[in-house]
Amino acid sequence: MSTYLQLCQRVRRDCGIAASGPTAVTGQTGIMQKVCDWVADAAEEIEGLHSDWHFLHAEHTDTCVAGTADYSAPADWGQWDREGVYLDRTLGTYRQLKFIDYRTWRGKFRNGTKTNGRPSYFTIKPDGTLTLESPPDDTYSIYADYWKKPTRLAADADTSLIPSRWEKVIVARAKLFFAEYDAAQEILQSSTQEFARLVALLEADQLPDRHIDTMAHADVEMRVVPY
Numbered sequence: 001m002s003t004y005l006q007l008c009q010r011v012r013r014d015c016g017i018a019a020s021g022p023t024a025v026t027g028q029t030g031i032m033q034k035v036c037d038w039v040a041d042a043a044e045e046i047e048g049l050h051s052d053w054h055f056l057h058a059e060h061t062d063t064c065v066a067g068t069a070d071y072s073a074p075a076d077w078g079q080w081d082r083e084g085v086y087l088d089r090t091l092g093t094y095r096q097l098k099f100i101d102y103r104t105w106r107g108k109f110r111n112g113t114k115t116n117g118r119p120s121y122f123t124i125k126p127d128g129t130l131t132l133e134s135p136p137d138d139t140y141s142i143y144a145d146y147w148k149k150p151t152r153l154a155a156d157a158d159t160s161l162i163p164s165r166w167e168k169v170i171v172a173r174a175k176l177f178f179a180e181y182d183a184a185q186e187i188l189q190s191s192t193q194e195f196a197r198l199v200a201l202l203e204a205d206q207l208p209d210r211h212i213d214t215m216a217h218a219d220v221e222m223r224v225v226p227y
Contacts, residue, residue: 076148078149082099
């Protein structure tokens with residue numbers, strides 16, 4: 001994956017900006033500062049188009065403490081996979097925890113006296129906290145799939161979470177920012193088409209159950225017609 005700085009340099013070249021550089025993504029002024037902002041905005045915007053991009057997927061592990069029901073989300077958390085929370089996943093006694101909507105949990109389970117036990121359910125509080133139901137009665141391991149939140153490029157060597165083979169989508173979006181700023185109609189037209197095409201390909205490759213969109217042909221049912 002090209003670095004943040006390399007992407008900025010590419011956008012500057014592709015836009016035909018009459019200068020060299022930028023030599024760094026910080027300390028810039030004028031058009032070079034705008035180029036750096038456009039690239040960071042583009043990457044962050046594309047990462048945020050869908051919360052369940054494959055490239056945002058990650059796994060979180062934690063250890064239950066007896067009597068403690070609440071467990072914080074990791075620092076880069078964006079959204080939990082409600083079908084991906086397990087107790088002691090690596091053991092023969094593993095259990096997939098069932099999700100309960102927070103409002104339902106609040107009304108039926110939050111209040112009153114709690115009895116510790118082996119958790120069977122979980123809810124997600126508004127701040128992202130995983131809350132187990134029942135509160136654990138022993139030490140267990142929690143395994144949870146989640147998707148990361150978009151990250152903003154900030155330093156020269158930073159790289160986007162978007163796979164390297166699709167990094168041109170960042171360049172195309174940044175060029176659109178330039179075209180809108182500079183009223184560059186030719187770049188606006190070509191980059192609009194390029195961005196739409198690349199986003200469609202990225203979605204087909206990096207969203208659940210969309211891989212078929214990139215195939216030349218899909219499996220079809222064959223029918224034999226008798227003579």
